[in-house]
Amino acid sequence: MNNISELLDQISSPDDLRHLSVAQLPELCAELRRDIVDELSVNPGHLASSLGVVELTVALHYVFSTPYDRIVWDVGHQAYGHKILTGRKDTFCTNRKLHGIRPFPTPMESEYDTFTCGHASNSISAALGMAVAARKTGHDDRHVVAVIGDGAMSGGLAFEGLNNVSSSPNDLLIVLNDNDMSIDRAVGGMEKYLLNLDTNATYNRLRDKASKWLHSMGYLNDDRRKGIIRLNNALKSALSHQQNVFEGMNIRYFGPFDGNDVCETVRILEQLKNMRGPKLLHLHTVKGKGYEPAEREATIWHAPGKFDPETGERIPDTADPYPLKYQEVFGRTLLELAEANPNIVGVTPAMPTGCSMDIMMHAMPDRVFDVGIAEGHAATFAAGMAKDGLMPFCNIYSAFAQRAYDNIIHDAAILNLPVVFCFDRAGLVGEDGPTHHGVFDIAALRPVPNLTLCSPMDECELRRMMYTAQLPGMGTVVIRYPRGKGVKRDDWHCE
Ligand SMILES: Cc1ncc(C[n+]2csc(CCOP(=O)(O)OP(=O)(O)O)c2C)c(N)n1
Numbered sequence: 231m232n233n234i235s236e237l238l239d240q241i242s243s244p245d246d247l248r249h250l251s252v253a254q255l256p257e258l259c260a261e262l263r264r265d266i267v268d269e270l271s272v273n274p275g276h277l278a279s280s281l282g283v284v285e286l287t288v289a290l291h292y293v294f295s296t297p298y299d300r301i302v303w304d305v306g307h308q309a310y311g312h313k314i315l316t317g318r319k320d321t322f323c324t325n326r327k328l329h330g331i332r333p334f335p336t337p338m339e340s341e342y343d344t345f346t347c348g349h350a351s352n353s354i355s356a357a358l359g360m361a362v363a364a365r366k367t368g369h370d371d372r373h374v375v376a377v378i379g380d381g382a383m384s385g386g387l388a389f390e391g392l393n394n395v396s397s398s399p400n401d402l403l404i405v406l407n408d409n410d411m412s413i414d415r416a417v418g419g420m421e422k423y424l425l426n427l428d429t430n431a432t433y434n435r436l437r438d439k440a441s442k443w444l445h446s447m448g449y450l451n452d453d454r455r456k457g458i459i460r461l462n463n464a465l466k467s468a469l470s471h472q473q474n475v476f477e478g479m480n481i482r483y484f485g486p487f488d489g490n491d492v493c494e495t496v497r498i499l500e501q502l503k504n505m506r507g508p509k510l511l512h513l514h515t516v517k518g519k520g521y522e523p524a525e526r527e528a529t530i531w532h533a534p535g536k537f538d539p540e541t542g543e544r545i546p547d548t549a550d551p552y553p554l555k556y557q558e559v560f561g562r563t564l565l566e567l568a569e570a571n572p573n574i575v576g577v578t579p580a581m582p583t584g585c586s587m588d589i590m591m592h593a594m595p596d597r598v599f600d601v602g603i604a605e606g607h608a609a610t611f612a613a614g615m616a617k618d619g620l621m622p623f624c625n626i627y628s629a630f631a632q633r634a635y636d637n638i639i640h641d642a643a644i645l646n647l648p649v650v651f652c653f654d655r656a657g658l659v660g661e662d663g664p665t666h667h668g669v670f671d672i673a674a675l676r677p678v679p680n681l682t683l684c685s686p687m688d689e690c691e692l693r694r695m696m697y698t699a700q701l702p703g704m705g706t707v708v709i710r711y712p713r714g715k716g717v718k719r720d721d722w723h724c725e
Contacts, residue, residue, distance in 0.1 A: 235261040243317050244291040244342075255292065255492045259284045263520045265319075266310050271539040275326055275333070275661075278518035278531040279308035279379070282409050285492035286377070286513060287311035290405075293499040294373050297341040300364075302357040304378040304388075306334035306347025308407070316342035326661040333663045348665025349630060350603045351385025353378045354404060358391055361400040373503060375403045381412030381580060384420050384602035387633075395508045396480040403502055404481070404510040407489060409517040412580045413532045414588075418602045423475060424512070482509040489513030529583055553716045559689040560652060560711070561586025563696050564623055565593055571700060575615060577601060577624040579608040585625040585654045605630050609637035609651070616647040621700050628653040628668025628710060638706070639678050646680040646705035650696070656685065656710035671710055682707045689716030693723065 237254060238261040241247050250258060263284050270277045288311070290301055296316070303309045313331065314322055317340065324330025335343035345356045357376035364372040382388060383406060395402055408424050410416055476483040482505075487498055495513065502509060517532075518524025523542030524531035536545040568574040568590055576598040582588040591598040601608050605626050612622035626634060631653055642649045656668040675683045682704065686692040692711050699707040 235265060237261055238265060238314075238319070241315060242319070244296050244315055247288065247291055247315060250292075252292075252493050252496055255285075255288055255496065259288055259492050260520075262288065262311050262314060265314060265322075267521055267539050269322055269325070270310075270534075271537050273323055273325060273327070274533065274535045275310065276307035276533050277521075278411075278524045278528045278534075279305075280310035281521055281524060282515045282517045282519045283308045283377075283407055283489070284311050284519065285495055286405065286407060286489050286515065287315065289492055289495040289499055290375060290377070291315055292496055293503060294375065297344075299373040300344045300357065300360050300375065301342075302344050302353045302360070302374070302376045303335055303347050304353035304376065304382045305350045306343075308377075308379070309335050309343075309347070312342070313340075316340055326663070333661060334665060346665065348663075349633070350382040351378070351387040351391075353382070354388050354391030354395065354402075357404070358395050358398065358400060358402055361402040362398055365399065365401075373401070373403065375405060377405045377407060379412075380406065380408040380410065380421060380424055381416045381603055383424075384412070384416065384418050384580075384604060386604055386606060392476070392479060392481065400508055401506055402508045404508070406485075406510055406512045407515055408486065408512060409515045409528075411517045411528050412603065413584060414529050414580070414582050414600065416602070417580075417600050421602075476510045480508070482507065483512065484509065485512030486514045487512070489515040490519050552719045554689065554718075555586075555715050556689055556692060556711045556713070557584070557586040557654065559692055559716060560625070560654070560696070561589035563693045565590045567623075567696060567700060568594060568597060571621060573619065573621040574700060575599065575620050575622050577608050577612045577615075577622050579603055579605045579626060579630070581625070581627065581654075584627070585652075587625055605633040606637045609634040609649070610641040612649045612651075613637070613641040613645070613647050616642070616649045617645070621648055621650075623650045623652060623696075623700075625652040625654055627666075628656040628671045629659075629666050631668075632670060632674070635674060638675075638681070638708075643678050643681045643706045648700075648702075648704060649706055650699040651706070651708045652696070653708055653710040655713040657712045659713050668710070671708070675708055680705050683710070684708070685710045689718055690723075692716075 237250065237258040263281055266280055318331055321331050326333045332339050334347040336346055337343050353376040357374050361374040364374060378388060474483050484502065487494060489495055498511065502511060516525055517528040534544055537543060564576060564587065576587045576590050578585060578587045578600050580600060580603045582591050582600050587598055601611060608624055608626060612624040615622050638651065653668060653671055656671060659666045675681060684695050686695055695709045699709060
């Protein structure tokens with residue numbers, strides 16, 4: 231591997247980046263990508279998502295005057311390139327470590343980090359707030375950009391943001407980073423809709439031909455661009471037999487374009503930069519881009535642990551699989567219970583692999599529901615199924631379950647419906663830091679009527695609690711248990 235980083239070494243801030251020519255940007259992207267792979271091979275973190283947005287990250291800081299202009303990342307697990315370009319190249323080796331730089335962007339760390347990141351789907355709402363504030367505080371020249379993935383776009387908060395974007399005067403740019411993946415494969419109606427936009431081959435062919443022809447004739451000047459874009463979208467709606475959902479909400483839609491082509495992405499962002507009104511740029515990117523093992527198995531390489539950068543071989547913390555993780559015990563126990571009780575169903579908001587519900591999902595695909603990044607919906611959906619005779623196990627990470635607080639009270643506990651909420655990653659979670667610690671659930675849930683709250687002292691108790699919770703008459707139960715390994719070696723099944 232060539233480890234020379236001539237361009238990256240010159241960059242201490244985005245100002246340095248803006249001194250490069252557009253023609254130098256592909257090389258910079260290659261260097262940045264290599265740096266991320268090398269660093270993460272010894273100091274683990276979120277790899278595949280950061281690799282996928284290298285070009286977009288470079289293009290955004292190249293075109294926009296950050297930090298005056300605002301880039302709002304969604305989740306922030308894809309922002310390692312952003313950290314490296316914004317003054318944290320030398321401290322990136324401390325990422326996620328005690329006293330090191332933070333796991334997710336936060337304004338507490340850098341003026342380039344515009345908002346709290348960690349929980350998905352808040353970028354559109356936060357960026358809209360900033361775009362409105364810019365107008366009202368005399369910063370009319372400030373550009374505000376929200377960068378949101380297709381997975382995060384499935385979250386209810388993102389939809390609420392979009393709904394509001396269309397009704398408040400603002401110049402927000404939303405960049406939809408569409409890689410067909412959440413952590414696992416992205417699911418749901420929005421995903422299918424985006425795929426349809428992406429794969430409308432007739433439209434894409436026509437668009438390419440038309441834009442080449444218009445360029446060659448010298449017709450593609452700024453005045454004409456707006457008309458052409460409208461024509462584009464009308465054409466797309468006609469060809470896909472669908473109205474564009476964003477256009478339908480008065481958010482002008484552009485795309486899909488190749489977000490892994492840095493020069494093209496710069497060109498498009500330059501065009502959209504000073505366009506008034508809300509707009510959405512749909513980019514298609516490849517999760518894990520440029521690192522073959524990550525491109526091939528993006529779920530595993532979302533956060534792969536340590537690995538050999540040359541061979542792509544992952545290095546386990548220890549060769550000893552025991553004690554099993556609480557997650558593994560949860561997954562195996564759920565399948566056993568479901569085999570015995572046909573009313574048991576599983577619900578996960580976008581974390582089937584993380585919580586191990588994928589074990590039941592593979593064995594009983596029609597009895598497990600991955601509802602996307604939608605914790606509130608997951609809780610209410612489970613309650614609806616419980617109301618009419620099913621026995622749902624709804625697994626939510628404790629920190630993300632904060633999003634479902636009202637749903638648990640209003641839709642499950644008040645009626646004492648038999649839903650077993652399993653709160654994974656309860657307590658301190660280590661490297662993912664304050665946004666991911668599951669430390670508020672006990673205080674939040676203790677006052678809730680009807681609800682039984684319990685916490686196993688080991689993985690055997692987890693199994694027993696799961697068994698007891700699904701017995702008739704138990705009502706709404708929350709079982710909270712920690713991340714990672716249990717304590718039992720041979721007798722995890724507690725027979
Ligand atoms: C509220 C909430 N639920 C779940 C998660 C866990 N999570 C982190 S990243 C991610 C997938 C995000 O997918 P997408 O937005 O498409 O970004 P990509 O990783 O594909 O770039 C999920 C589910 C989270 N961070 N926040």
